[in-house]
Amino acid sequence: MRPSRRKPDEMRAIGFERGVSKHAEGSCLVKFGDTHILCTASLEERVPPWLRNSGRGWVTAEYGMLPRSTGDRMRREASSGKQGGRTLEIQRLIGRSLRAVVDLEALGEVQITVDCDVLQADGGTRTASITGGFIALHDCLAWMEVRSMTSVSKVLKDHVAAISCGLHDGEPVLDLDYLEDSAAGTDANFVMTGKGGIVEIQGTAEGEPFTDEQFSELMKLARKGIGRLVELQKMAIG
Amino acid sequence: MRPSRRKPDEMRAIGFERGVSKHAEGSCLVKFGDTHILCTASLEERVPPWLRNSGRGWVTAEYGMLPRSTGDRMRREASSGKQGGRTLEIQRLIGRSLRAVVDLEALGEVQITVDCDVLQADGGTRTASITGGFIALHDCLAWMEVRSMTSVSKVLKDHVAAISCGLHDGEPVLDLDYLEDSAAGTDANFVMTGKGGIVEIQGTAEGEPFTDEQFSELMKLARKGIGRLVELQKMAIG
Amino acid sequence: MRPSRRKPDEMRAIGFERGVSKHAEGSCLVKFGDTHILCTASLEERVPPWLRNSGRGWVTAEYGMLPRSTGDRMRREASSGKQGGRTLEIQRLIGRSLRAVVDLEALGEVQITVDCDVLQADGGTRTASITGGFIALHDCLAWMEVRSMTSVSKVLKDHVAAISCGLHDGEPVLDLDYLEDSAAGTDANFVMTGKGGIVEIQGTAEGEPFTDEQFSELMKLARKGIGRLVELQKMAIG
């Protein structure tokens, strides 16, 4: 039995609350169980230097955790003077994942920054950020469409969502919470599109190395979970 | 007529939602209209170096704004590598204000850190942080009391709350939102206790200098507003 | 009896030495008793980005303390890699106070930076910085007037000076030195113009909260002190 008493292929309660920010062009408070992340998508006119006058746009992401989003209070990164390696790694992953379904040419020369701020953490913050960040991005594009600045359907080529899997006592389980993540021998994150294409795979053996077969099973679970997440995204966006 | 169409002595809708964090010993989502701040109080065993082995404790505060809590996206302070002057100034003010009603001797040699993170900003974030931070601090002490670590009534000497006032077209008005704050000729923040003692006064002429009489009127308005805030705090804490 | 044996409304010996810098357009070594601050005003052609091509100028301030200006040697901020919260707070206050008497339109699109460096500290460094910084600013404008770049009387709308007050054993006293400041229950800084307008008020209860009446008395003392400082400024400028 996994610690959360969920079935091996059972995800936590997933929630998407849209329009939670008065200011952001798109926003979504995403919940994977007790993991709560505020995602905002901000439209900016300036693009990175290497895209100036290229006619192409950019989508990027930033990630942060509130100091007491975790069991023990963490030092505020603004106060320690830099973003740690884990933060930088996660925000690079979120950005890559979202760009995988965006036609940057069709977006035009603007930048959309998706901020994912963890209000409460209980495992799986990077996968929830990608999944909720997609909604915020979608709503930002919808905001632009209303203003005749772009067309959502031309820019967004597909849905994208992400989920974690792991081996618990050797058994593959879906959507690890913090306790399960700490106990898991192997931890893998998958990012896939609505059509089933794989965007990113990250698998790490925490203890013993794992086998091809084990990895295949994790991938199957992930495919199932992401399929469900994309359905929920579609219901949320309406 | 003030921009918000409120009466001169009318505050925005005030809300305190307690227990919003799974992890923090005390927490409060405070709303002053569209200004929303997540306050958490974290109990830590270590105290600042100058208090070690003194038997006395410490209460401190940190303040941050999510990048898109504002109309235009701000650069993330963790990414710029330091906390700006405004941030440092505000968190020093919150800490001083909360300590004004705490008996540090009675608290014992522990530290409580109150984090005030602005999810959405619409003016008055520092005063809302103090007012909501007090609730988070209270609930942290209550958490400790249940564990026989302290007694709320011995540590907390009084309530503390804060409000802003300003001159709009020469007329004194209470609880400025962002638009009113931008338009106000003079802006003042007041921190007072439940018994009416003054803890902190900060008044700034943005344009023309102001007079003793004008300042007296602002102080009267503030006293009224803070009286109401303390009532609401009492109702929230129950 | 206050520690300095001064009468409650007696200020320390005040001195302004002008023209102490070979390089700066305006300079003043200001002394409030043993508090000695070197103020220089530097004219620069570049203005902050948000004023470019606006025709308007800017006045800003920076503040620093020499490492051994204090009783114990402090770590050099250049070596610790950042300016602390207190430093940033003070330099923002100095800048706001000086701008309160400057017509930025009339100044034209240039920037004047007033550096206030504490050579020796004995309490009241921020109020001495404002009071002496005004002289340096004045002399910088006079330097410009001689070169037909501006007119002092058009740019400077009024005098500005600042003083601290506090409650010592419950009694309001004027112009606290370091010992008095440490002992004071309440500490307040006032910035006012030559015509008596209030530019900034900052009052903080260090121990017990204070009352409206106590604050009124501090304000009266401050008004008296600032009146005297403005007289001394006029005598210094000649």
Add this chain to the structure above:
Amino acid sequence: MRPSRRKPDEMRAIGFERGVSKHAEGSCLVKFGDTHILCTASLEERVPPWLRNSGRGWVTAEYGMLPRSTGDRMRREASSGKQGGRTLEIQRLIGRSLRAVVDLEALGEVQITVDCDVLQADGGTRTASITGGFIALHDCLAWMEVRSMTSVSKVLKDHVAAISCGLHDGEPVLDLDYLEDSAAGTDANFVMTGKGGIVEIQGTAEGEPFTDEQFSELMKLARKGIGRLVELQKMAIG
């Protein structure tokens, strides 16, 4: 035909030069074609704080690129004041991969730091770092064994090596050089042990998402390459 004119499953010329540092306890200059990395393993007595008095040791890695290891000169990270996200991500990966084959209990309470400094880059620096870093780590342990500080065979549980694969024009190819990496639609890095266990998988779609089948083929290629690398490691260590 792939840009390097190599066969799809053909690796570049691999070289391990041991003992290249007069000072380091273990060292290896590893070459994957034109990618040249100097790996040193340094024995230190201090361990990270969370391991103090635990009897367990630690293996960690740091990664850097010389400014002109690349086609265009890069800014020196020491001069820009921080390590970038890519650097931090890579050194975390190297550390995790090496620890996967180390019995930290058997190592005892010491720390080994493996520095991987890229003298010349032509793609695949992270996989070469892991593969060469293993040799440096081995030699450091051998140095310790000679001094009766540990036993190589007890500490090192297995070999570990890494290789990149990618899709070039849809065809899976092994060990990408810089040009191939830039052109590849999908890029994946694999870390495996001598016994064939998987330690880490990182697959990223640069353009189009990829399928399960494509990923399986990349994994097969990687398994072949890593098998060959482990043979070469064994020959090098003798």
Add this chain to the structure above:
Amino acid sequence: MRPSRRKPDEMRAIGFERGVSKHAEGSCLVKFGDTHILCTASLEERVPPWLRNSGRGWVTAEYGMLPRSTGDRMRREASSGKQGGRTLEIQRLIGRSLRAVVDLEALGEVQITVDCDVLQADGGTRTASITGGFIALHDCLAWMEVRSMTSVSKVLKDHVAAISCGLHDGEPVLDLDYLEDSAAGTDANFVMTGKGGIVEIQGTAEGEPFTDEQFSELMKLARKGIGRLVELQKMAIG
């Protein structure tokens, strides 16, 4: 004729004003013409880590320039977030020079930090810092002697002073001011003891390389100047 119209071997007016700081154990405002530097010597009980429990002490120096000590206002190093290369180079030189005449064993396990802050710069700030820093150091030791903490004559083995020389139009001249320094083809700094021993030589060709003979002449001039500086130090200390 050199720009300053001084004779080739003529130094600027030299002044030492002792006891200028209310707080520092030793202090000296040193003037080499228009170069004015405030030197303070601060006694601290803590020594650098490598000297703990060694019974030996340490003398170190820090150097800074006020932002408008120069013709154009420089950015404050505290605000730019680090000390520049020139600053670090100079403070290392001052520290080495002062330590050359100190018996660290006889000093005992304390640290003296000599801060040299340039109030006004006109060339030769590093040599004036050494020469004036010696006085501050002496007075700090005298302060300690009065309190029976040490004996000046046991700790200070000799005097130390410094001067710059240069080639102006091929002619060797002593004690360059800023204009002369900018125009000089070669610039050299010499640090020597009262007994004539050489502590440090730094010679740099700004334009054309120089010859052995030229360098010999500079050294002769320096010896003369330093002899005079040591006499003045002796008169100042009395």
Add this chain to the structure above:
Amino acid sequence: MRPSRRKPDEMRAIGFERGVSKHAEGSCLVKFGDTHILCTASLEERVPPWLRNSGRGWVTAEYGMLPRSTGDRMRREASSGKQGGRTLEIQRLIGRSLRAVVDLEALGEVQITVDCDVLQADGGTRTASITGGFIALHDCLAWMEVRSMTSVSKVLKDHVAAISCGLHDGEPVLDLDYLEDSAAGTDANFVMTGKGGIVEIQGTAEGEPFTDEQFSELMKLARKGIGRLVELQKMAIG
């Protein structure tokens, strides 16, 4: 007998390996015995701001040590967040020395950055960097000449090389290795041109001050050593 058993005027084995970098326009792996430094010269089109549109170019240098180039592993400067004082001092010296033989006008408005990275240190890294950096610089200019961008003979006015000397047990010795440097009472670095002009002299008494005569002897030794280094440079360049 000096620790290295070399004769007083005997240098270590000197080696220059050219063309060691696939990417850099010029490169040289220089060896002074066990001191090994990788020097690369990189051509960049951008010049420092103060040279824009001046028609003049710039030559600058950067210096770094690999963490385990030394006996004990040093902290990586990129990780500590800044370059230390010693690093900045050395790279300023290398840059000045190389510029002494470059006609910046003839170079034209480009910048050449010479990176000197210490792979293995055994004393004398700064002098080896200058001597090897000259070869890298030369080869970069030759690379440009082949592309008709410049003429080596017009830009390079002379050779430049550097060597250290010191007093070992009072005897002057040439080219100190690390052990000798640690034991030497006095340590001096000399930079001279092929024609014998002096570019830079830095002499420091580590213990006892030194005399004019001793310094003269060091200079004679240096002259001999640099003469030999320039011969070797000429043989290397061919």
